[in-house]
Amino acid sequence: METSSKPVQIASLPLDELETPPLSLGQLTWRRFRRHKMAMFGAVTLLLLFAYSFGGALVLPESYANYADTSMRLTGPSAAHPFGTDTIGRDTLARTIYGGQISIIIGLLAVLIENLIGITVGALAGYYGGLVDSILMRITEAMLNIPEIFLLIVMAKFFGGKIPEILMFGRSFSGSVVVIVVIIGLTSWMYLARIVRAEFLSFKENEFVLAARATGTSNFEIIFRHILPNSIAPIIVSATLGVANAILAEAYISFLGLGVQPPTATWGNMLDGANNYLESAPWLWFFPGLLILLTVLSINFLGDGLRDALDPHSRAM
Amino acid sequence: MGRYILKRLLQGIPLLLFISIILFLLMMNMGDPVATMGGRRVTRSADYERLRRQLGLDKPIYTQYLYWLAGNDWTKTDLDGDGIAETPGTRRGILRGDFGTSLLARKPVLEVIGERLPNTLMLMVASEIIIIFGALLVGIYSALRQYSFMDNLVTAILFIAYSMPIFFIALISMYIFAVLFKRWGLPYLPTVGMFDPQVGRTTTQVLWHLILPVLSISLISFAAYSRYIRSTMLEVMSQDYIRTARSKGLPRREVVFIHALKNASLPIVTVVGLDLPLLLGGAVVTERIFAWPGMGRLFLDHVDRVDLPVVMGILMLIAVAVVVFQILTDIVYAWLDPRIRYEK
Numbered sequence: 001m002e003t004s005s006k007p008v009q010i011a012s013l014p015l016d017e018l019e020t021p022p023l024s025l026g027q028l029t030w031r032r033f034r035r036h037k038m039a040m041f042g043a044v045t046l047l048l049l050f051a052y053s054f055g056g057a058l059v060l061p062e063s064y065a066n067y068a069d070t071s072m073r074l075t076g077p078s079a080a081h082p083f084g085t086d087t088i089g090r091d092t093l094a095r096t097i098y099g100g101q102i103s104i105i106i107g108l109l110a111v112l113i114e115n116l117i118g119i120t121v122g123a124l125a126g127y128y129g130g131l132v133d134s135i136l137m138r139i140t141e142a143m144l145n146i147p148e149i150f151l152l153i154v155m156a157k158f159f160g161g162k163i164p165e166i167l168m169f170g171r172s173f174s175g176s177v178v179v180i181v182v183i184i185g186l187t188s189w190m191y192l193a194r195i196v197r198a199e200f201l202s203f204k205e206n207e208f209v210l211a212a213r214a215t216g217t218s219n220f221e222i223i224f225r226h227i228l229p230n231s232i233a234p235i236i237v238s239a240t241l242g243v244a245n246a247i248l249a250e251a252y253i254s255f256l257g258l259g260v261q262p263p264t265a266t267w268g269n270m271l272d273g274a275n276n277y278l279e280s281a282p283w284l285w286f287f288p289g290l291l292i293l294l295t296v297l298s299i300n301f302l303g304d305g306l307r308d309a310l311d312p313h314s315r316a317m
Numbered sequence: 318m319g320r321y322i323l324k325r326l327l328q329g330i331p332l333l334l335f336i337s338i339i340l341f342l343l344m345m346n347m348g349d350p351v352a353t354m355g356g357r358r359v360t361r362s363a364d365y366e367r368l369r370r371q372l373g374l375d376k377p378i379y380t381q382y383l384y385w386l387a388g389n390d391w392t393k394t395d396l397d398g399d400g401i402a403e404t405p406g407t408r409r410g411i412l413r414g415d416f417g418t419s420l421l422a423r424k425p426v427l428e429v430i431g432e433r434l435p436n437t438l439m440l441m442v443a444s445e446i447i448i449i450f451g452a453l454l455v456g457i458y459s460a461l462r463q464y465s466f467m468d469n470l471v472t473a474i475l476f477i478a479y480s481m482p483i484f485f486i487a488l489i490s491m492y493i494f495a496v497l498f499k500r501w502g503l504p505y506l507p508t509v510g511m512f513d514p515q516v517g518r519t520t521t522q523v524l525w526h527l528i529l530p531v532l533s534i535s536l537i538s539f540a541a542y543s544r545y546i547r548s549t550m551l552e553v554m555s556q557d558y559i560r561t562a563r564s565k566g567l568p569r570r571e572v573v574f575i576h577a578l579k580n581a582s583l584p585i586v587t588v589v590g591l592d593l594p595l596l597l598g599g600a601v602v603t604e605r606i607f608a609w610p611g612m613g614r615l616f617l618d619h620v621d622r623v624d625l626p627v628v629m630g631i632l633m634l635i636a637v638a639v640v641v642f643q644i645l646t647d648i649v650y651a652w653l654d655p656r657i658r659y660e661k
Contacts, residue, residue, distance in 0.1 A: 038476075142336045145639045147594035149601050150632060153620055158346045248482055252602060255484050256617065275488060275606050278508070279496045289485035297480035 032309035039305020042298035049295055053100030065094035066263045077283055084283035086270070096287055099265035103247050103292070106181055106266065110246035111239050113185025118192030119235065123223050125193070126200025137197070140190045148187050149252055155183040156258040174264035184249045192238050199231035233310040237303055244299035251292050267292045322648060329640045336636045337411075340629060341382050348623040350374070350420050370396055372420075385417065385629070386410050411633065417626035421619065426630040430612065436511065437600055437611035443527055444535040444596065449589065451539050453582075456546025461573065463551060471543075479540035483599050487533040487606045494529060509608045530607045534599045538592060545588060549581040556580075583654050590646025594639055 023031070033039055069089040077084045083092035125136040143151070159179045166175055203209065204227065212226050247267075253259040254268030262269060267288040274285035351368045369375050373384055373394065389406030396404045409415035416426035455475075459468040478486075491508045498505035506529055507513065512522035553559065554577055562572045601613035608614070612631060619627040 138332065138335060142332060142339060145332070145336055145594070145636050146340070146632060147598035147635065147639075149598035150616070150635065153601075153617070154340070154343050154347070154628070154632070157348065157620060158343050244480070251482050252484070255482075255602065256605065271484060271488075275484075275491070278488060278491055282492055282496075285485075285488050289482070289488060293477070293481055293485055296482070297477060300476065300480050 029309045033305050036305035036308055038301040042301030042305065045294060045298040046302060049100065049291070049298065050104070053097055053104055056097035057101065060094045060097060062098055064091065065098045065265065066090065083287045084281065086284055092283060092287055095265040095270055096267065096291055099267045099270055099288065100291060102177060102260065102264060102266045103250060103268065106177060106184070106250045107243040107247040109181045110184035110188070111242040113182065114189045114192060114242055114246070115235070115239055117185065118189035119196050119228070121189065122193040122196025123200055123228065126197035127204055127219070127223050127227070140193050143187070144190045148249065151187045152183055152249060152253050153256065153258060155186065156253055159183060160258065174261045176259065176261045177264065180250055180253065180259050184246050188242065188245060188249070192235070192242070195234050195238060196231060199234065200227055203227045203230055236310060237307045240299060240303040240306055244296045244303070247292065247295055318651070322644065325644045325647065329644065333636055333640060337386070337633060338382070340632050341385065344625050344629060345378060347620070347625065350623045350625055370394070384408055384410065387412055388415060416630040419624055419627045421622055421624045426626045429627055430615065430630055430634065433610060433612045433615045436609065437604070437613065439527070440530055440534065440600055440603070440609065440611060441596060443531045445589070447531060447535045448539045448542060452542035452546055455543040457550055457573065457578065460547045460550035460554065475540040475543055478536050481536065483533055483537065483602045484606060486536050487529070487603060490529055490532055511610060530603050530609055533603045534596065537599070538596065542585065542588065546581065546585060549584050550577060553577045553581040583650070586650050586653060587646055590642050590649070593642045597635055
C-alpha cells in the first residue's frame with residue numbers, strides 16, 4: 001500500500017495500518033483510479049475532447065459550420081480549412097466541433113434514458129420477483145435477441161421524420177436528434193436491467209432490508225433509498241461504458257443515413273456517404289472517424305479504471 | 318439432457334412469438350408499402366384501395382398479425398370492395414413456412430432471402446474462423462509473456478481495435494490496402510462487390526474480395542476475444558494441476574496446449590455462441606460499405622422501400638438463429654464441461 005495522502009500527520013506514528021486515519025470511500029476510489037494509468041489517460045483525453053467540442057464553439061461560430069462555399073467544394077486540408085471542406089464546401093473542422101457537441105450530448109442523454117429504463121426494469125424485476133420478474137425478463141430477453149443495429153434501423157424508421165426542428169439556446173437542432181436519443185435509450189437498457197436485477201436479488205435478502213421493512217418503510221423507499229445506493233458501483237461503470245456505446249450507435253445509424261439529419265452535424269452523419277470519396281477526399285471521413293475512435297477509446301479506458309477503482313473484486317475481461 | 322434440450326426449445330417458442338409481436342407492431346409505422354409500389358407513377362386512388370385490400374392492409378392490426386402468423390387460407394377476403402368477403406385467401410402463414418411475398422421482387426420472401434443468405438454466411442464463417450484462431454494465437458501468446466513489452470504493446474493495440482467503429486476500420490483498411498497500395502504500385506485489394514464482373518464469379522475472385530470485409534467484421538470481436546483468452550489462460554496457468562503437470566516434467570508445449578488450453582477454452586464457447594447478434598449487426602454495416610450482396614444489404618434496401626414481408630422475414634430468421642445458438646451454446650458447454658449438469 002501507498003502511504004497516506006497526509007504524511008505529515010502520521011510521520012510520528014509507527015507505520016501501522018490501524019493508526020492511519022481511515023480513508024473515505026471516495027478517497028479510496030480516487031487512489032485506485034489515479035494509479036490506473038490508462039484510465040487517467042482516458043480522463044485527460046476526454047477532457048480535451050470536451051474542450052475541443054464546446055470550447056471550439058467560442059472560436060468558430062455555428063453559422064460558419066453550416067456556411068456552404070460552393071466554390072470551395074472538396075478542397076484538401078489547407079491553412080484556411082485545416083481539415084478540408086466537404087461536398088458542398090463547408091469547413092470540416094468547424095463541423096467536427098459542432099458535430100462533437102451533438103454526438104456527446106446524444107451519448108449522455110441516451111445513457112440517461114437507458115439508465116431510467118434499465119434501473120426501473122431491473123429494480124422492479126429483482127425486488128418483486130415472481131410474475132413481475134417473469135414478464136419483465138421475457139421482454140428483456142426478447143429485446144436482446146434482435147441485434148441492436150436492426151432494432152435501431154427499424155425504430156429510426158418508426159419514429160423518423162415526425163419531429164420538427166427544435167430551438168434551444170438560441171440554436172436550432174434537427175428534431176431527429178431527439179428521435180436518435182430516444183431510440184438509442186430504448187434499445188440499450190437490457191444489459192443494465194440484468195445487472196441491476198442481479199444486484200437486487202442479492203441485496204434484498206440482507207438484514208438491512210428486513211429491518212427497513214420491519215419499521216414500515218414503503219417498497220418505493222426500500223428500492224430507491226436502501227438497495228439502489230448499494231448497487232451504484234456497477235451502474236456507474238455501465239453508464240460510463242454506455243456513453244461510448246451510445247456515441248457508437250449514433251455513428252452507425254447516422255452512417256447508414258437514418259440518424260441525425262443535416263444540416264445539424266454529428267460525427268456520425270459527417271461520415272454518411274464518405275465512402276464514395278474514399279480515394280478523392282479522405283479528410284472527409286478521417287477526422288470525424290478519428291474523433292469517434294478517440295472518444296470511445298477514452299471512455300472505455302475510463303470505464304475500465306472506474307471498474308477497478310469502484311469494485312476491486314470484479315475484473316474486466 | 319434430452320429433457321433439458323426439449324425444455325429449452327419449448328421455452329423458445331413463446332419467446333419468438335413475443336419477439337414477432339414487438340416487431341410486427343414496429344412494422345406498422347415504417348411507411349406506406351403501397352405508396353412506393355407503383356414506382357414513379359402516381360397510384361390512382363381506386364388502385365390504391367384495391368392494392369391495400371389485396372395486401373390485407375385494410376384489416377385491423379391483430380387480423381394482419383394473425384394472417385401473417387397463421388395464414389388466411391381458412392377464411393375469405395373482400396377484394397372488390399363491396400363489403401362481401403368472397404375470395405378465399407392464399408397465404409399460409411409463417412408458422413407453416415410461408416413468409417409471404419416480397420412487395421418489390423414479387424417473389425416468395427424465402428426465395429429472396431435465400432439468394433442472399435449464402436453470401437452472408439460466407440462472411441460470417443470466414444470471420445468466425447479468423448476471430449477464433451487469431452484470438453487464440455494472440456491471447457495465448459500474451460498470456461505466456463504477461464507484462465512483457467510485447468504483451469503491453471498487444472494490449473494497447475487491442476484496446477484501440479476494440480474501440481474502432483466498424484465503418485472506420487473498413488474505410489481505413491480500404492484506403493491503405495486499395496488506394497495507397499495501388500498508388501505505390503503494389504498488388505491491391507478490391508473494395509466493392511463479390512467478384513470482378515469482367516472475370517466472373519470464381520473462387521479466387523470471391524476469396525480476394527472477401528479479405529477486407531472479413532477484416533472489418535472480425536477486428537472488434539478478435540480484440541475482445543484475445544483479451545478474454547489471455548485472462549482465462551492466466552487464470553488456468555496458475556492452477557494446481559498446471560503446476561503438477563510442470564513438475565512431472567512434461568514439455569512446456571504439452572502443458573500449455575493440452576492441459577491449459579483445453580480448460581481455458583471452455584468460457585470461450587459461451588462468448589462465441591452468444592456473440593452472434595453482434596456479428597450479424599456488424600455484417601449490416603460491412604455489407605453496405607463493401608457493396609457485399611448479403612442479407613444485411615438486403616435488409617437496408619428493403620427497409621428503405623418498406624417491403625415489410627422481407628424485413629419481417631429477415632428479422633424473424635435472425636431471432637430464430639439467435640435463440641437456437643443460445644440453446645446450442647448451453648448444450649455444447651455442458652457437453653465440454655462435465656462439472657455442469659442441467660437438472661430438470
